[in-house]
Amino acid sequence: MSDGKPVEAPSRERSDVSGSPVVRTASRTVTPFVIAFGVYLTLFGTSLPGGAFQGGVVMATVVVLVAMAFGFTPTQAWLDERALAGLFVLGAAIFGAVAFGAVALGGDVLELFVFPLSVENMVKLVEVAIAALVTGVVIGLFVWLADGVHGGKST
C-alpha cells in the first residue's frame, strides 16, 4: 500500500469476506430495510425515538455493509463521489438557508416560527438537511480515507 496503489482487497480478511455468498446475500436482503429504517428515523424523529443524526448514520452504514460484502473497489466504482460531496454540501446549504432565512424574515437565527410552513414541517426540512450532511460526511470519511491521497492514483 505504501507504493500508492488503490486499495484492491489489500488484506486476506477483506477478500475472504467479499467472497462469501452468505454475507453477500444477507447484505443484499438487509440493505433496503436499513435504508427504510434510516428514512423513518429521520422523518419521524419528531414523534418517536430517533432523529436525523441517527437516521443519517444508519443510512451511511449501508455503504459500509455493501463494501464489506462486495469488496471495496466495486463499491467505490458504483458510488458517484461527486454526488457524495454534493450530498453534504446540499445538507449544509439547506440548514444554512433555514438558519439565516429566519433572519431575512425578521426573526432570530434559526427561529423556525417565522416561516410560513408549520414548525413541524420546518423541523422535518432541517432534519432532512442534517441527515443528508451526516450521510455524506460518514460515507465520505469511509470512502476517501480508504482511498488514500489523490484517490490512490499517484504517490
Next chain:
Amino acid sequence: MNPLEIALVAFVITGALVLPLTRDLVGAIVTFAVLTLGTAVIWVLLAAPDVALIEAAVGAGVISVLFVITVVKTTGFRDADDEIESDRRFRPISLPTLALVGALAVPLGYAFLALDPVGAADAPAVSGTFPTGERTPYAFYIEESLEQTGFPNAVVAVLVVYRGLDTLGELIVAFAAAVSILIVLGREDLL
C-alpha cells in the same frame, strides 16, 4: 440493578480491560465493536434509545471500519513486534500508561461517586429543581416542549428548536471535517 444489567456492565468492563492488552490489532478492534454494542444495550436499558442508536451505528459500525482501514493502511494487520514474541496473546502492562490511566480514572470515579443514585427523589434530574430551588433546564424542556412545539420526542425538539444553534455548530464541525479530509487527500476537485 437486575442480573441483565450486572452481566452487561461486567461484559463491558471485561472488554475494556482486554482491549488495550490484546496483541492482535484486529482482535482489539472487534473487542471494541462488541463492547460498544454492549454499551448500546445499556443505553436502551437506561431508556435512552436515541443515544443507543448512535452508539450502535457510529461506535460499533463506522468507527470500527475506520479503525480497520487505518490498520490495513499502516501496519497491515501485523503488530510491529509480532515476529519477536508471536506466541504471547497479551502485551505486558506498561507502568507509565497505567499511571496515566489511573490519573484520569481517579477524578472520573470521584465524580461518579458524587452523583445522586438513579431515581433518587431529590436528584435534580428527577425533581426538576436544583437544590437552590430553581427549575432545571431539562425540566423546562420535558414539561414545556410538547405544548410549545407539538413534538412528543423532546430530544428532537431540543436539538432543532431550542438548541438549533448548537446543532448548526455541530454540523459545521462535521462539514469542516469532510472538507479538510478532501483537501488533505488532494481531492478538492470534488468540491
